[in-house]
Amino acid sequence: xxxxxxxxxxxxxxxxxxxxxxxxxxxxxxxxxxxxxxxxxxxxxxxxxxxxxxxxxxxxxxxxxxxxxxxxxxxxxxxxxxxxxxxxxxxxxxxxxxxxxxxxxxxxxxxxxxxxxxxxxxxxxxxxxxxxxxxxxxxxxxxxxxxxxxxxxxxxxxxxxxxxxxxxxxxxxxxxxxxxxxxxxxxxxxxxxxxxxxxxxxxxxxxxxxxxxxxxxxxxxxxxxxxxxxxxxxxxxxxxxxxxxxxxxxxxxxxxxxxxxxxxxxxxxxxxxxxxxxxxxx
Numbered sequence: 001x002x003x004x005x006x007x008x009x010x011x012x013x014x015x016x017x018x019x020x021x022x023x024x025x026x027x028x029x030x031x032x033x034x035x036x037x038x039x040x041x042x043x044x045x046x047x048x049x050x051x052x053x054x055x056x057x058x059x060x061x062x063x064x065x066x067x068x069x070x071x072x073x074x075x076x077x078x079x080x081x082x083x084x085x086x087x088x089x090x091x092x093x094x095x096x097x098x099x100x101x102x103x104x105x106x107x108x109x110x111x112x113x114x115x116x117x118x119x120x121x122x123x124x125x126x127x128x129x130x131x132x133x134x135x136x137x138x139x140x141x142x143x144x145x146x147x148x149x150x151x152x153x154x155x156x157x158x159x160x161x162x163x164x165x166x167x168x169x170x171x172x173x174x175x176x177x178x179x180x181x182x183x184x185x186x187x188x189x190x191x192x193x194x195x196x197x198x199x200x201x202x203x204x205x206x207x208x209x210x211x212x213x214x215x216x217x218x219x220x221x222x223x224x225x226x227x228x229x230x231x232x233x234x235x236x237x238x239x240x241x242x243x244x245x246x247x248x249x250x251x252x253x254x255x256x257x258x259x260x261x262x263x264x265x266x267x268x269x270x271x272x273x274x275x276x277x278x279x280x281x282x
Contacts, residue, residue: 001166004028007080008087009100011042014117015089017145020046021174023070024063030074030083039073046071049146081107085170087139089117092242097121098129105130113163115139119239120190120246123156123183133158137167140187143235151176156183185250190243198244198259200228205261211279229279233272241266
């Protein structure tokens with residue numbers, strides 16, 4: 001299957017990053033969100049990112065211009081009815097994602113492959129809401145998408161070998177390294193990462209160390225490029241909480257219980273970089 005046109009649903013940080021790498025690799029990208037302002041913001045983010053690559057001479061002016069020319073603003077979800085492949089990157093909420101896929105399922109031909117960029121929600125559960133569970137897969141990109149090489153490819157219980165092969169080939173065309181994992185809460189990445197972040201929040205909550213102390217220990221002692229609390233701010237504390245809730249509910253294991261401090265900060269609107277305040281101020 002030759003993937004030429006890709007629909008990206010969600011023009012936030014992840015969606016715009018995914019749209020950028022698709023457009024740069026020569027795909028025609030229809031970028032959709034709930035209103036024009038959000039789409040425009042996503043396109044501006046792409047322009048800024050490509051501009052940085054251009055300034056550093058990592059891409060040419062021709063590549064920069066061609067990538068931007070490949071992005072089409074799609075204000076209506078109906079505009080995606082003829083795409084070959086769809087990548088969903090909306091908020092990490094089962095009901096929201098289900099609504100998107102049910103609508104797309106009624107619009108797109110049976111040949112269209114559906115992929116979710118979910119970081120923790122069951123691919124099997126999402127796929128079951130459509131009439132194409134065999135053509136449904138998880139495609140979990142890492143943030144920032146234009147920089148990070150990894151893409152987790154998550155097989156649902158009904159994902160076909162053909163769908164997996166097509167998706168793997170697409171990921172490789174984007175210059176990514178696809179890694180196959182099976183459907184389980186948090187997959188591999190967040191099943192390992194989120195308990196570490198949560199434990200760092202508990203260490204702060206219990207007064208074991210300051211924000212700076214905890215992050216410095218992990219950076220200098222464990223050779224992590226970024227401390228877990230700074231990373232939580234980058235991901236979004238609301239996203240971290242949502243993933244931990246999926247892990248906690250999915251496994252029924254108290255080791256995944258979100259720290260009360262994390263819940264309190266999300267309740268206060270301290271979501272990290274996107275709100276200007278989290279464990280750090282921005």
